[in-house]
Amino acid sequence: MIHALYGAVESGLIYAIMALGVYISFRILDFPDLTVDGSFVTGGAVAAVMIVGGTNPVIATLAGAIAGLLAGCVTGLLHTKGNINPLLAGILMMIALYSVNLRIMGQPNIPMLNETTLFSVLSSWWQSLHLDAIFIAPFEWIGITDFAPDTFYIIVSMIVIALIVKKLLDFFLRTEAGITLRATGDNQSMVKSFSTNTNLYIVAGMGISNALVGLSGALVVQHNGFADVNLGVGMIIIGLASVIIGEVLFGKDKIVRMTLAVILGSIVYRVIYSLALRVDFLEASDMKLITAIIVIAALVVPNMLEKSKAKRQFKKSKQAALKRKEKGEVQHASTE
Template sequence: MILILQGAVSLGLLWAVMTIGVFITYRILDYADLTVEGSITTGASVAATLISGGWNPYAATFLAMISGMVAGLATGLLHTKLKIPPLLSGILSMIALYSINLRIMGKANISLLKTDTIYTPFINLGLGSRNAVILFGLICVVILIALLYWFFGTEIGCAIRATGNNPNMIRAQGVNTDSTKILGLVISNGLVALAGALIAQYQSFSDVGMGIGSIVIGLASVIIGEVLFGTRNFLNTLISLVLGAITYRVIIALVLEMGMRPTDLRLFTAITVTVALSLPLFRGYLNTFIRSAKNEKGGA
Protein backbone atom coordinates (compact mmCIF):
# COMPACT_ATOMS: atom_id res chain seq x y z
CA MET A 1 0.00 0.00 0.00
CA ILE A 2 2.87 2.36 0.80
CA LEU A 3 4.34 1.82 -2.67
CA ILE A 4 0.94 2.49 -4.25
CA LEU A 5 0.56 5.75 -2.35
CA GLN A 6 4.12 6.77 -3.20
CA GLY A 7 3.40 6.21 -6.87
CA ALA A 8 0.14 8.17 -6.64
CA VAL A 9 1.79 11.11 -4.87
CA SER A 10 4.71 11.25 -7.30
CA LEU A 11 2.41 11.17 -10.34
CA GLY A 12 0.01 13.61 -8.66
CA LEU A 13 2.77 16.20 -8.23
CA LEU A 14 3.57 16.00 -11.94
CA TRP A 15 -0.10 16.24 -12.94
CA ALA A 16 -0.39 19.23 -10.59
CA VAL A 17 1.64 21.26 -13.10
CA MET A 18 -0.94 20.44 -15.74
CA THR A 19 -3.78 21.17 -13.29
CA ILE A 20 -2.45 24.68 -12.68
CA GLY A 21 -2.32 25.21 -16.45
CA VAL A 22 -5.94 24.13 -16.81
CA PHE A 23 -6.90 26.39 -13.90
CA ILE A 24 -5.45 29.43 -15.66
CA THR A 25 -7.78 29.04 -18.63
CA TYR A 26 -10.79 27.46 -16.94
CA ARG A 27 -11.01 29.68 -13.86
CA ILE A 28 -8.89 32.77 -14.43
CA LEU A 29 -9.65 33.41 -18.11
CA ASP A 30 -13.09 31.71 -18.07
CA TYR A 31 -12.00 30.04 -21.31
CA ALA A 32 -12.85 26.43 -22.17
CA ASP A 33 -9.57 25.45 -23.82
CA LEU A 34 -9.29 21.97 -25.34
CA THR A 35 -5.82 22.68 -26.69
CA VAL A 36 -4.42 21.00 -23.59
CA GLU A 37 -5.34 17.54 -24.94
CA GLY A 38 -2.86 18.17 -27.73
CA SER A 39 -0.28 20.34 -26.00
CA ILE A 40 0.36 17.84 -23.19
CA THR A 41 1.30 15.29 -25.86
CA THR A 42 3.35 17.91 -27.70
CA GLY A 43 5.43 18.49 -24.58
CA ALA A 44 5.92 14.76 -24.14
CA SER A 45 6.74 14.26 -27.82
CA VAL A 46 9.33 17.03 -27.99
CA ALA A 47 11.02 15.94 -24.76
CA ALA A 48 11.08 12.24 -25.70
CA THR A 49 12.34 12.90 -29.21
CA LEU A 50 15.16 15.16 -28.05
CA ILE A 51 16.19 12.99 -25.09
CA SER A 52 16.25 9.84 -27.22
CA GLY A 53 18.38 11.82 -29.68
CA GLY A 54 20.99 12.53 -27.03
CA TRP A 55 19.92 15.97 -25.82
CA ASN A 56 20.30 17.11 -22.23
CA PRO A 57 17.02 16.28 -20.43
CA TYR A 58 16.76 19.75 -18.89
CA ALA A 59 17.20 21.47 -22.25
CA ALA A 60 14.71 19.05 -23.81
CA THR A 61 12.16 19.77 -21.07
CA PHE A 62 12.59 23.52 -21.54
CA LEU A 63 12.03 23.24 -25.29
CA ALA A 64 8.99 21.05 -24.61
CA MET A 65 7.51 23.88 -22.54
CA ILE A 66 8.25 26.36 -25.34
CA SER A 67 6.43 24.08 -27.82
CA GLY A 68 3.34 24.17 -25.61
CA MET A 69 3.51 27.96 -25.45
CA VAL A 70 3.54 28.06 -29.26
CA ALA A 71 0.43 25.84 -29.29
CA GLY A 72 -1.29 28.21 -26.87
CA LEU A 73 -0.28 31.15 -29.04
CA ALA A 74 -1.87 29.48 -32.08
CA THR A 75 -5.14 28.96 -30.20
CA GLY A 76 -5.09 32.54 -28.97
CA LEU A 77 -4.60 33.89 -32.48
CA LEU A 78 -7.40 31.72 -33.84
CA HIS A 79 -9.76 33.12 -31.22
CA THR A 80 -8.71 36.77 -31.06
CA LYS A 81 -7.66 37.51 -34.64
CA LEU A 82 -9.90 35.17 -36.64
CA LYS A 83 -12.81 35.50 -34.17
CA ILE A 84 -13.28 31.75 -33.86
CA PRO A 85 -15.22 30.81 -30.67
CA PRO A 86 -13.06 29.64 -27.74
CA LEU A 87 -14.26 26.03 -27.73
CA LEU A 88 -13.86 25.62 -31.49
CA SER A 89 -10.44 27.28 -31.57
CA GLY A 90 -9.22 24.80 -28.95
CA ILE A 91 -10.66 21.87 -30.87
CA LEU A 92 -8.97 23.01 -34.08
CA SER A 93 -5.60 23.31 -32.33
CA MET A 94 -6.08 19.92 -30.67
CA ILE A 95 -6.81 18.24 -34.01
CA ALA A 96 -3.84 19.90 -35.69
CA LEU A 97 -1.52 18.94 -32.83
CA TYR A 98 -2.30 15.26 -33.30
CA SER A 99 -0.67 15.30 -36.73
CA ILE A 100 2.10 17.61 -35.53
CA ASN A 101 2.93 15.27 -32.65
CA LEU A 102 3.18 12.35 -35.05
CA ARG A 103 5.51 14.44 -37.20
CA ILE A 104 7.66 15.29 -34.19
CA MET A 105 8.04 11.68 -33.04
CA GLY A 106 8.03 10.09 -36.48
CA LYS A 107 6.00 7.21 -35.07
CA ALA A 108 3.20 6.56 -32.58
CA ASN A 109 5.42 6.28 -29.50
CA ILE A 110 8.99 6.66 -28.28
CA SER A 111 10.61 4.69 -25.45
CA LEU A 112 12.89 6.39 -22.93
CA LEU A 113 14.05 3.21 -21.21
CA LYS A 114 17.76 3.15 -20.33
CA THR A 115 18.16 6.87 -21.04
CA ASP A 116 18.99 9.67 -18.64
CA THR A 117 16.00 11.80 -17.68
CA ILE A 118 15.45 14.91 -15.64
CA TYR A 119 15.09 12.67 -12.56
CA THR A 120 18.40 10.82 -13.00
CA PRO A 121 20.48 13.20 -10.81
CA PHE A 122 17.99 12.75 -7.96
CA ILE A 123 17.93 8.97 -8.41
CA ASN A 124 21.74 8.97 -8.28
CA LEU A 125 21.50 10.45 -4.78
CA GLY A 126 20.17 7.06 -3.66
CA LEU A 127 16.59 8.19 -3.13
CA GLY A 128 14.93 5.56 -5.30
CA SER A 129 12.88 6.37 -8.38
CA ARG A 130 9.59 7.25 -6.66
CA ASN A 131 11.20 9.35 -3.92
CA ALA A 132 13.34 11.11 -6.52
CA VAL A 133 10.22 12.04 -8.52
CA ILE A 134 8.45 13.20 -5.34
CA LEU A 135 11.41 15.42 -4.40
CA PHE A 136 11.70 16.86 -7.90
CA GLY A 137 7.92 17.34 -8.09
CA LEU A 138 7.85 19.20 -4.78
CA ILE A 139 10.66 21.50 -5.86
CA CYS A 140 8.94 22.09 -9.19
CA VAL A 141 5.50 22.95 -7.77
CA VAL A 142 6.93 25.16 -5.01
CA ILE A 143 8.89 27.20 -7.57
CA LEU A 144 5.87 27.28 -9.88
CA ILE A 145 3.49 28.45 -7.14
CA ALA A 146 5.94 31.17 -6.07
CA LEU A 147 6.39 32.43 -9.64
CA LEU A 148 2.67 32.41 -10.44
CA TYR A 149 1.75 34.07 -7.14
CA TRP A 150 4.23 36.83 -7.93
CA PHE A 151 3.22 37.13 -11.59
CA PHE A 152 -0.52 37.33 -11.02
CA GLY A 153 0.11 40.06 -8.46
CA THR A 154 1.77 42.24 -11.09
CA GLU A 155 -0.08 44.70 -13.30
CA ILE A 156 -0.06 42.30 -16.26
CA GLY A 157 -1.17 39.36 -14.10
CA CYS A 158 -4.02 41.38 -12.60
CA ALA A 159 -5.09 42.37 -16.11
CA ILE A 160 -5.28 38.69 -17.10
CA ARG A 161 -7.38 37.92 -14.00
CA ALA A 162 -9.64 40.90 -14.70
CA THR A 163 -10.11 39.76 -18.31
CA GLY A 164 -11.74 36.59 -17.08
CA ASN A 165 -13.80 38.32 -14.40
CA ASN A 166 -15.07 41.35 -16.29
CA PRO A 167 -13.67 41.91 -19.79
CA ASN A 168 -15.82 45.00 -20.43
CA MET A 169 -14.50 46.72 -17.31
CA ILE A 170 -10.84 45.98 -18.01
CA ARG A 171 -11.33 46.99 -21.67
CA ALA A 172 -12.70 50.32 -20.47
CA GLN A 173 -9.45 50.79 -18.54
CA GLY A 174 -7.54 50.71 -21.82
CA VAL A 175 -6.32 47.09 -21.60
CA ASN A 176 -6.18 45.06 -24.80
CA THR A 177 -8.09 41.94 -23.79
CA ASP A 178 -6.94 40.08 -26.90
CA SER A 179 -3.36 40.35 -25.67
CA THR A 180 -4.23 39.20 -22.15
CA LYS A 181 -6.16 36.21 -23.50
CA ILE A 182 -3.26 35.20 -25.72
CA LEU A 183 -0.78 35.58 -22.86
CA GLY A 184 -2.98 33.49 -20.56
CA LEU A 185 -3.28 30.74 -23.17
CA VAL A 186 0.47 30.80 -23.78
CA ILE A 187 1.25 30.41 -20.07
CA SER A 188 -1.41 27.73 -19.61
CA ASN A 189 -0.32 25.53 -22.49
CA GLY A 190 3.33 26.04 -21.63
CA LEU A 191 2.65 24.55 -18.20
CA VAL A 192 0.59 21.74 -19.72
CA ALA A 193 3.41 20.86 -22.12
CA LEU A 194 5.90 21.00 -19.24
CA ALA A 195 3.71 18.51 -17.38
CA GLY A 196 3.63 16.29 -20.48
CA ALA A 197 7.43 16.30 -20.65
CA LEU A 198 7.74 15.43 -16.96
CA ILE A 199 5.13 12.66 -17.18
CA ALA A 200 6.75 11.14 -20.27
CA GLN A 201 10.10 10.96 -18.48
CA TYR A 202 8.43 9.48 -15.41
CA GLN A 203 6.67 6.71 -17.35
CA SER A 204 9.65 6.26 -19.75
CA PHE A 205 7.70 6.73 -22.97
CA SER A 206 5.72 9.20 -25.01
CA ASP A 207 2.63 8.12 -26.91
CA VAL A 208 0.55 10.06 -29.41
CA GLY A 209 -2.66 9.16 -27.55
CA MET A 210 -1.51 10.02 -24.03
CA GLY A 211 -3.37 13.34 -24.00
CA ILE A 212 -6.83 11.88 -24.57
CA GLY A 213 -9.03 12.75 -21.60
CA SER A 214 -6.39 14.94 -19.97
CA ILE A 215 -8.72 17.96 -19.85
CA VAL A 216 -11.17 15.93 -17.74
CA ILE A 217 -8.36 14.85 -15.40
CA GLY A 218 -7.28 18.47 -15.07
CA LEU A 219 -10.81 19.66 -14.35
CA ALA A 220 -11.33 16.88 -11.82
CA SER A 221 -8.17 17.89 -9.99
CA VAL A 222 -9.17 21.58 -10.04
CA ILE A 223 -12.63 20.92 -8.67
CA ILE A 224 -11.51 18.40 -6.04
CA GLY A 225 -8.89 20.87 -4.84
CA GLU A 226 -11.36 23.74 -4.66
CA VAL A 227 -14.05 21.71 -2.89
CA LEU A 228 -11.81 19.94 -0.36
CA PHE A 229 -9.13 22.54 0.36
CA GLY A 230 -10.81 25.88 -0.32
CA THR A 231 -10.11 29.05 -2.29
CA ARG A 232 -9.75 31.68 0.43
CA ASN A 233 -7.10 33.59 -1.51
CA PHE A 234 -4.97 33.12 -4.60
CA LEU A 235 -2.08 31.46 -2.79
CA ASN A 236 -4.45 29.08 -1.03
CA THR A 237 -6.05 28.28 -4.40
CA LEU A 238 -2.70 27.39 -6.00
CA ILE A 239 -1.85 25.09 -3.09
CA SER A 240 -5.33 23.56 -3.29
CA LEU A 241 -4.76 22.73 -6.96
CA VAL A 242 -1.63 20.74 -6.10
CA LEU A 243 -3.40 18.93 -3.27
CA GLY A 244 -6.39 18.29 -5.56
CA ALA A 245 -4.17 16.67 -8.20
CA ILE A 246 -2.51 14.47 -5.58
CA THR A 247 -5.89 13.55 -4.07
CA TYR A 248 -7.23 12.60 -7.49
CA ARG A 249 -4.29 10.29 -8.19
CA VAL A 250 -4.63 8.71 -4.75
CA ILE A 251 -8.34 8.08 -5.38
CA ILE A 252 -7.51 6.50 -8.75
CA ALA A 253 -4.83 4.31 -7.17
CA LEU A 254 -7.22 3.15 -4.44
CA VAL A 255 -10.11 2.32 -6.76
CA LEU A 256 -7.73 0.35 -8.99
CA GLU A 257 -6.47 -1.50 -5.92
CA MET A 258 -10.08 -2.35 -5.05
CA GLY A 259 -10.53 -4.01 -8.41
CA MET A 260 -11.78 -1.39 -10.85
CA ARG A 261 -10.83 -2.10 -14.44
CA PRO A 262 -8.31 0.37 -15.91
CA THR A 263 -10.64 0.71 -18.91
CA ASP A 264 -13.29 2.20 -16.60
CA LEU A 265 -11.06 5.02 -15.35
CA ARG A 266 -12.30 7.60 -17.83
CA LEU A 267 -15.91 6.81 -16.91
CA PHE A 268 -15.03 7.12 -13.23
CA THR A 269 -13.30 10.46 -13.87
CA ALA A 270 -16.27 11.79 -15.84
CA ILE A 271 -18.65 10.82 -13.03
CA THR A 272 -16.34 12.41 -10.44
CA VAL A 273 -16.25 15.71 -12.35
CA THR A 274 -20.03 15.64 -12.86
CA VAL A 275 -20.67 15.11 -9.16
CA ALA A 276 -18.16 17.77 -8.13
CA LEU A 277 -19.62 20.34 -10.56
CA SER A 278 -23.13 19.55 -9.28
CA LEU A 279 -22.24 19.99 -5.61
CA PRO A 280 -23.19 23.72 -5.47
CA LEU A 281 -26.59 22.91 -6.95
CA PHE A 282 -27.24 20.07 -4.51
CA ARG A 283 -25.99 22.25 -1.66
CA GLY A 284 -28.51 24.92 -2.69
CA TYR A 285 -31.33 22.36 -2.75
CA LEU A 286 -30.28 21.12 0.69
CA ASN A 287 -30.17 24.63 2.16
CA THR A 288 -33.59 25.41 0.68
CA PHE A 289 -35.00 22.19 2.15
CA ILE A 290 -33.53 22.96 5.58
CA ARG A 291 -34.94 26.52 5.56
CA SER A 292 -38.35 25.25 4.52
CA ALA A 293 -38.32 22.67 7.29
CA LYS A 294 -37.35 25.31 9.85
CA ASN A 295 -40.10 27.68 8.63
CA GLU A 296 -42.72 24.92 8.84
CA LYS A 297 -41.54 24.01 12.31
CA GLY A 298 -41.61 27.65 13.40
CA GLY A 299 -45.11 28.17 11.94
CA ALA A 300 -46.39 25.14 13.79
Protein backbone atom coordinates in the same frame (compact mmCIF):
# COMPACT_ATOMS: atom_id res chain seq x y z
CA MET B 1 -0.90 -0.76 -0.98
CA ILE B 2 1.12 1.96 0.72
CA HIS B 3 3.63 1.88 -2.11
CA ALA B 4 0.86 2.44 -4.63
CA LEU B 5 -0.05 5.55 -2.67
CA TYR B 6 3.48 6.92 -2.97
CA GLY B 7 3.20 6.37 -6.70
CA ALA B 8 -0.11 8.21 -6.69
CA VAL B 9 1.40 11.19 -4.85
CA GLU B 10 4.30 11.25 -7.32
CA SER B 11 2.02 11.33 -10.36
CA GLY B 12 -0.28 13.75 -8.56
CA LEU B 13 2.58 16.20 -8.21
CA ILE B 14 3.68 15.81 -11.84
CA TYR B 15 0.14 16.20 -13.20
CA ALA B 16 -0.44 19.09 -10.76
CA ILE B 17 1.59 21.34 -13.07
CA MET B 18 -0.82 20.47 -15.88
CA ALA B 19 -3.74 21.16 -13.53
CA LEU B 20 -2.31 24.60 -12.72
CA GLY B 21 -2.31 25.28 -16.46
CA VAL B 22 -5.95 24.21 -16.68
CA TYR B 23 -6.70 26.44 -13.69
CA ILE B 24 -5.36 29.46 -15.61
CA SER B 25 -7.45 28.82 -18.71
CA PHE B 26 -10.59 27.38 -17.09
CA ARG B 27 -10.91 29.52 -13.97
CA ILE B 28 -8.86 32.66 -14.48
CA LEU B 29 -9.58 33.29 -18.16
CA ASP B 30 -12.94 31.50 -18.14
CA PHE B 31 -11.80 29.71 -21.31
CA PRO B 32 -12.60 25.95 -21.37
CA ASP B 33 -9.50 25.00 -23.30
CA LEU B 34 -9.41 21.59 -24.98
CA THR B 35 -5.98 22.33 -26.49
CA VAL B 36 -4.65 20.61 -23.36
CA ASP B 37 -5.24 17.13 -24.80
CA GLY B 38 -2.88 18.02 -27.63
CA SER B 39 -0.39 20.37 -26.02
CA PHE B 40 0.30 17.91 -23.20
CA VAL B 41 1.57 15.41 -25.78
CA THR B 42 3.34 18.14 -27.75
CA GLY B 43 5.37 19.01 -24.65
CA GLY B 44 6.12 15.35 -24.04
CA ALA B 45 6.94 14.65 -27.69
CA VAL B 46 9.37 17.55 -28.01
CA ALA B 47 11.12 16.57 -24.78
CA ALA B 48 11.29 12.89 -25.76
CA VAL B 49 12.66 13.53 -29.23
CA MET B 50 15.28 15.90 -27.89
CA ILE B 51 16.33 13.54 -25.10
CA VAL B 52 16.64 10.63 -27.51
CA GLY B 53 18.69 12.97 -29.70
CA GLY B 54 21.05 13.52 -26.79
CA THR B 55 20.02 16.96 -25.60
CA ASN B 56 20.42 17.92 -21.96
CA PRO B 57 17.17 16.80 -20.23
CA VAL B 58 16.71 20.17 -18.50
CA ILE B 59 16.80 21.96 -21.84
CA ALA B 60 14.56 19.30 -23.40
CA THR B 61 12.02 19.75 -20.59
CA LEU B 62 11.98 23.52 -21.01
CA ALA B 63 11.65 23.07 -24.78
CA GLY B 64 8.54 20.98 -24.09
CA ALA B 65 7.11 23.89 -22.11
CA ILE B 66 7.88 26.32 -24.93
CA ALA B 67 6.18 24.01 -27.45
CA GLY B 68 3.09 24.07 -25.22
CA LEU B 69 3.31 27.85 -24.99
CA LEU B 70 3.26 28.18 -28.77
CA ALA B 71 0.27 25.82 -29.08
CA GLY B 72 -1.63 27.82 -26.45
CA CYS B 73 -0.87 31.11 -28.20
CA VAL B 74 -2.29 29.71 -31.44
CA THR B 75 -5.51 28.72 -29.65
CA GLY B 76 -5.67 32.20 -28.16
CA LEU B 77 -5.19 33.77 -31.59
CA LEU B 78 -7.89 31.55 -33.12
CA HIS B 79 -10.30 32.80 -30.48
CA THR B 80 -9.34 36.49 -30.37
CA LYS B 81 -8.31 37.28 -33.94
CA GLY B 82 -10.31 34.52 -35.64
CA ASN B 83 -13.40 35.09 -33.50
CA ILE B 84 -13.82 31.33 -33.02
CA ASN B 85 -15.79 30.11 -30.02
CA PRO B 86 -13.38 29.04 -27.23
CA LEU B 87 -14.52 25.41 -27.14
CA LEU B 88 -14.28 25.07 -30.92
CA ALA B 89 -10.87 26.79 -31.04
CA GLY B 90 -9.62 24.25 -28.48
CA ILE B 91 -11.09 21.27 -30.31
CA LEU B 92 -9.57 22.42 -33.61
CA MET B 93 -6.17 22.77 -31.98
CA MET B 94 -6.50 19.40 -30.25
CA ILE B 95 -7.19 17.69 -33.60
CA ALA B 96 -4.47 19.63 -35.41
CA LEU B 97 -1.92 18.89 -32.70
CA TYR B 98 -2.52 15.14 -32.99
CA SER B 99 -1.00 15.23 -36.47
CA VAL B 100 1.68 17.70 -35.39
CA ASN B 101 2.64 15.44 -32.49
CA LEU B 102 2.97 12.43 -34.80
CA ARG B 103 5.19 14.52 -37.07
CA ILE B 104 7.38 15.56 -34.15
CA MET B 105 7.70 12.02 -32.86
CA GLY B 106 7.96 10.33 -36.27
CA GLN B 107 6.36 7.24 -34.73
CA PRO B 108 3.42 6.74 -32.35
CA ASN B 109 5.62 5.68 -29.46
CA ILE B 110 9.12 6.66 -28.35
CA PRO B 111 10.70 4.44 -25.69
CA MET B 112 13.36 6.21 -23.62
CA LEU B 113 14.16 3.72 -20.89
CA ASN B 114 17.93 3.91 -21.20
CA GLU B 115 18.12 7.60 -21.97
CA THR B 116 19.44 10.30 -19.67
CA THR B 117 16.24 11.87 -18.40
CA LEU B 118 15.68 14.54 -15.79
CA PHE B 119 14.74 11.80 -13.35
CA SER B 120 17.77 9.60 -14.06
CA VAL B 121 20.00 12.63 -13.50
CA LEU B 122 18.18 13.47 -10.28
CA SER B 123 18.34 9.84 -9.19
CA SER B 124 22.12 9.49 -9.57
CA TRP B 125 22.64 12.90 -7.95
CA TRP B 126 20.34 11.89 -5.11
CA GLN B 127 22.14 8.57 -4.58
CA SER B 128 25.57 10.15 -4.65
CA LEU B 129 24.46 12.41 -1.80
CA HIS B 130 22.90 9.49 0.15
CA LEU B 131 19.84 11.60 0.84
CA ASP B 132 17.51 8.57 1.14
CA ALA B 133 19.23 7.74 4.41
CA ILE B 134 18.08 11.06 5.87
CA PHE B 135 14.51 10.67 4.71
CA ILE B 136 14.18 7.08 5.86
CA ALA B 137 15.45 7.90 9.34
CA PRO B 138 12.07 8.97 10.75
CA PHE B 139 10.51 5.76 9.44
CA GLU B 140 13.22 3.71 11.14
CA TRP B 141 12.80 5.71 14.28
CA ILE B 142 9.09 4.90 14.52
CA GLY B 143 9.87 1.38 13.31
CA ILE B 144 7.77 1.37 10.13
CA THR B 145 10.54 0.89 7.60
CA ASP B 146 8.18 -1.34 5.59
CA PHE B 147 5.97 1.63 4.91
CA ALA B 148 8.75 3.77 3.51
CA PRO B 149 9.02 4.11 -0.27
CA ASP B 150 12.03 2.59 -2.02
CA THR B 151 13.40 6.02 -2.76
CA PHE B 152 12.32 9.57 -2.02
CA TYR B 153 13.95 11.36 -4.89
CA ILE B 154 10.90 11.62 -7.18
CA ILE B 155 8.57 12.83 -4.45
CA VAL B 156 11.04 15.35 -3.07
CA SER B 157 12.14 16.68 -6.45
CA MET B 158 8.55 16.91 -7.67
CA ILE B 159 7.50 18.75 -4.51
CA VAL B 160 10.31 21.21 -5.17
CA ILE B 161 9.40 21.63 -8.87
CA ALA B 162 5.66 21.95 -8.17
CA LEU B 163 6.28 24.51 -5.44
CA ILE B 164 8.60 26.54 -7.66
CA VAL B 165 5.92 26.62 -10.38
CA LYS B 166 3.28 27.52 -7.79
CA LYS B 167 5.39 30.33 -6.31
CA LEU B 168 6.18 31.78 -9.73
CA LEU B 169 2.51 31.63 -10.67
CA ASP B 170 1.44 33.24 -7.37
CA PHE B 171 3.90 36.02 -7.94
CA PHE B 172 2.92 36.55 -11.56
CA LEU B 173 -0.82 36.65 -10.82
CA ARG B 174 -0.27 39.48 -8.37
CA THR B 175 1.89 41.63 -10.65
CA GLU B 176 0.26 44.44 -12.60
CA ALA B 177 0.14 42.23 -15.68
CA GLY B 178 -1.19 39.30 -13.66
CA ILE B 179 -3.96 41.38 -12.10
CA THR B 180 -4.92 42.58 -15.57
CA LEU B 181 -4.97 38.98 -16.83
CA ARG B 182 -7.33 37.97 -14.02
CA ALA B 183 -9.54 41.00 -14.59
CA THR B 184 -9.71 40.13 -18.30
CA GLY B 185 -11.27 36.79 -17.40
CA ASP B 186 -13.57 38.46 -14.88
CA ASN B 187 -14.90 41.42 -16.89
CA GLN B 188 -13.32 41.83 -20.29
CA SER B 189 -15.22 44.91 -21.43
CA MET B 190 -14.28 46.75 -18.24
CA VAL B 191 -10.58 46.03 -18.75
CA LYS B 192 -10.92 47.18 -22.35
CA SER B 193 -12.50 50.44 -21.23
CA PHE B 194 -9.32 51.14 -19.27
CA SER B 195 -7.22 51.06 -22.40
CA THR B 196 -5.96 47.51 -22.31
CA ASN B 197 -5.53 45.23 -25.29
CA THR B 198 -7.43 42.30 -23.80
CA ASN B 199 -6.73 40.11 -26.83
CA LEU B 200 -3.04 40.27 -26.02
CA TYR B 201 -3.75 39.16 -22.45
CA ILE B 202 -5.96 36.27 -23.59
CA VAL B 203 -3.29 35.04 -26.02
CA ALA B 204 -0.54 35.39 -23.42
CA GLY B 205 -2.69 33.72 -20.74
CA MET B 206 -3.46 30.78 -23.02
CA GLY B 207 0.25 30.56 -23.79
CA ILE B 208 1.22 30.43 -20.11
CA SER B 209 -1.53 27.91 -19.41
CA ASN B 210 -0.36 25.56 -22.14
CA ALA B 211 3.31 26.11 -21.30
CA LEU B 212 2.56 24.56 -17.90
CA VAL B 213 0.65 21.75 -19.62
CA GLY B 214 3.60 21.14 -21.97
CA LEU B 215 6.02 21.20 -19.04
CA SER B 216 3.90 18.63 -17.24
CA GLY B 217 3.80 16.48 -20.41
CA ALA B 218 7.59 16.67 -20.70
CA LEU B 219 7.96 15.52 -17.08
CA VAL B 220 5.37 12.74 -17.48
CA VAL B 221 7.09 11.12 -20.48
CA GLN B 222 10.39 11.13 -18.57
CA HIS B 223 8.70 9.66 -15.51
CA ASN B 224 6.94 7.01 -17.60
CA GLY B 225 10.04 6.21 -19.63
CA PHE B 226 8.19 6.59 -22.95
CA ALA B 227 6.24 9.08 -25.02
CA ASP B 228 3.00 8.03 -26.67
CA VAL B 229 0.85 9.98 -29.09
CA ASN B 230 -2.28 8.98 -27.18
CA LEU B 231 -0.97 10.11 -23.82
CA GLY B 232 -3.15 13.22 -23.81
CA VAL B 233 -6.55 11.64 -24.36
CA GLY B 234 -8.91 12.98 -21.70
CA MET B 235 -6.16 15.10 -20.14
CA ILE B 236 -8.41 18.18 -19.94
CA ILE B 237 -10.92 16.22 -17.85
CA ILE B 238 -8.17 15.08 -15.49
CA GLY B 239 -7.10 18.71 -15.20
CA LEU B 240 -10.67 19.84 -14.55
CA ALA B 241 -11.14 17.05 -12.00
CA SER B 242 -8.03 18.22 -10.14
CA VAL B 243 -9.09 21.87 -10.20
CA ILE B 244 -12.62 21.11 -9.05
CA ILE B 245 -11.63 18.60 -6.36
CA GLY B 246 -9.07 21.10 -5.12
CA GLU B 247 -11.60 23.91 -5.03
CA VAL B 248 -14.22 21.85 -3.24
CA LEU B 249 -11.87 20.37 -0.64
CA PHE B 250 -9.24 23.05 -0.07
CA GLY B 251 -10.35 26.12 -2.01
CA LYS B 252 -10.36 29.66 -0.72
CA ASP B 253 -10.67 32.98 -2.49
CA LYS B 254 -7.03 33.93 -2.24
CA ILE B 255 -4.80 33.13 -5.22
CA VAL B 256 -2.05 31.62 -3.04
CA ARG B 257 -4.59 29.28 -1.52
CA MET B 258 -6.19 28.36 -4.86
CA THR B 259 -2.92 27.30 -6.52
CA LEU B 260 -2.15 25.12 -3.49
CA ALA B 261 -5.68 23.68 -3.66
CA VAL B 262 -5.18 22.74 -7.32
CA ILE B 263 -1.95 20.89 -6.51
CA LEU B 264 -3.61 19.05 -3.63
CA GLY B 265 -6.63 18.35 -5.85
CA SER B 266 -4.37 16.69 -8.38
CA ILE B 267 -2.84 14.49 -5.68
CA VAL B 268 -6.27 13.54 -4.33
CA TYR B 269 -7.40 12.66 -7.84
CA ARG B 270 -4.42 10.33 -8.30
CA VAL B 271 -5.05 8.71 -4.94
CA ILE B 272 -8.70 8.10 -5.86
CA TYR B 273 -7.48 6.74 -9.21
CA SER B 274 -5.09 4.28 -7.62
CA LEU B 275 -7.68 3.19 -5.06
CA ALA B 276 -10.28 2.67 -7.80
CA LEU B 277 -7.81 0.47 -9.68
CA ARG B 278 -7.66 -1.81 -6.65
CA VAL B 279 -11.40 -2.48 -6.73
CA ASP B 280 -11.83 -5.94 -8.26
CA PHE B 281 -14.54 -5.30 -10.82
CA LEU B 282 -12.93 -2.13 -12.17
CA GLU B 283 -10.33 -2.23 -14.91
CA ALA B 284 -7.75 0.32 -15.96
CA SER B 285 -9.84 1.06 -19.03
CA ASP B 286 -12.73 2.19 -16.81
CA MET B 287 -10.69 5.10 -15.52
CA LYS B 288 -11.94 7.63 -18.07
CA LEU B 289 -15.51 6.87 -17.03
CA ILE B 290 -14.59 7.19 -13.38
CA THR B 291 -12.83 10.49 -14.04
CA ALA B 292 -15.90 11.82 -15.82
CA ILE B 293 -18.08 10.70 -12.91
CA ILE B 294 -15.76 12.42 -10.41
CA VAL B 295 -16.00 15.68 -12.34
CA ILE B 296 -19.78 15.41 -12.72
CA ALA B 297 -20.16 14.64 -9.01
CA ALA B 298 -17.88 17.52 -8.04
CA LEU B 299 -19.92 19.87 -10.21
CA VAL B 300 -23.37 18.66 -9.21
CA VAL B 301 -23.12 17.63 -5.55
CA PRO B 302 -22.17 21.04 -4.04
CA ASN B 303 -25.10 22.59 -5.89
CA MET B 304 -27.51 19.93 -4.63
CA LEU B 305 -26.24 20.29 -1.07
CA GLU B 306 -26.79 24.03 -1.25
CA LYS B 307 -30.34 23.56 -2.52
CA SER B 308 -31.30 20.95 0.05
CA LYS B 309 -29.85 23.14 2.77
CA ALA B 310 -31.98 26.04 1.61
CA LYS B 311 -35.00 23.73 1.47
CA ARG B 312 -34.42 22.45 5.01
CA GLN B 313 -34.09 25.99 6.25
CA PHE B 314 -37.33 26.95 4.56
CA LYS B 315 -39.15 23.97 6.10
CA LYS B 316 -37.71 24.78 9.50
CA SER B 317 -38.83 28.40 9.43
CA LYS B 318 -42.26 27.31 8.18
CA GLN B 319 -42.62 24.85 11.05
CA ALA B 320 -41.51 27.47 13.52
CA ALA B 321 -44.08 29.88 12.13
CA LEU B 322 -46.75 27.18 12.44
CA LYS B 323 -45.79 26.52 16.06
CA ARG B 324 -45.91 30.22 16.88
CA LYS B 325 -49.31 30.41 15.29
CA GLU B 326 -50.58 27.45 17.33
CA LYS B 327 -49.20 28.98 20.49
CA GLY B 328 -50.73 32.30 19.57
CA GLU B 329 -54.11 30.67 19.11
CA VAL B 330 -53.78 28.85 22.40
CA GLN B 331 -52.95 32.07 24.17
CA HIS B 332 -55.79 33.73 22.39
CA ALA B 333 -58.19 31.01 23.55
CA SER B 334 -57.00 31.24 27.16
CA THR B 335 -57.58 34.98 27.35
CA GLU B 336 -61.14 34.62 26.15
